[in-house]
Amino acid sequence: MSGDGDGRGAAVDLDAGLQRERTALAWDRTALALIIVGALVVRSVGDRAPLWQVPGYLAVAWGAVLLALDAGPGRRPRPGADPPLRTRRVRATGIVVVAVSCVALVLVAAA
């Protein structure tokens, strides 16, 4: 939470509900889940079809990227800032999760 009321019309950035911090923590939890499930998919595929490991590795890598993006207070998203970037991050996460789910579906169906 930060405040900057210097009385000269500067933007006051108050986050009394700690919204950004909670959102950053939610991204961190999701990133960890992505890493774990990605590793699980890679392990489940094994040597059967190396190409099928790609979504798993992608999930692990994307999870690591998400953790890196949120590292440090300077990287926390500013209020309402960069909607296209936020959209891309959400969409990329959705794509990775769907890709991993599809691979997992093939794995369990073909088991």
Next chain:
Amino acid sequence: MESRRRPLQGPRRGLGHDPDYRFSLANERTFLAWVRTSLALVAGGLIATQLLPELAVAYGREAIGVGLVGLGTLVAVGAFRRWVRNEEAMRLQRPIPPSRLPAVLAVGAVAVSLGALALLLIDGMRG
């Protein structure tokens, strides 16, 4: 008339006004919660397939795995679509549209659970 939306199409650009950032962040956190639910289902399906012993019913454990992972996939797709719809509703200052995702998850979870229970009971009776 609204054109059909592509599955992973984001919010329409330039639509309405920037919503209160707190609502956008709340929408984002909701999306992430659904994503984690999806990942948990996928992980559960993979683990069930690999760790459960062979059941008396042929392909029984695979069916449980497919049920869980399939449900996880549905939730993942639905989560993104819900995020987009909520973002657009907030930008247009309209009420958040209702979602079928909780019902899909509830019905799917009950179906998989009942199916697993039936398989285990049959396995117990035959074993």
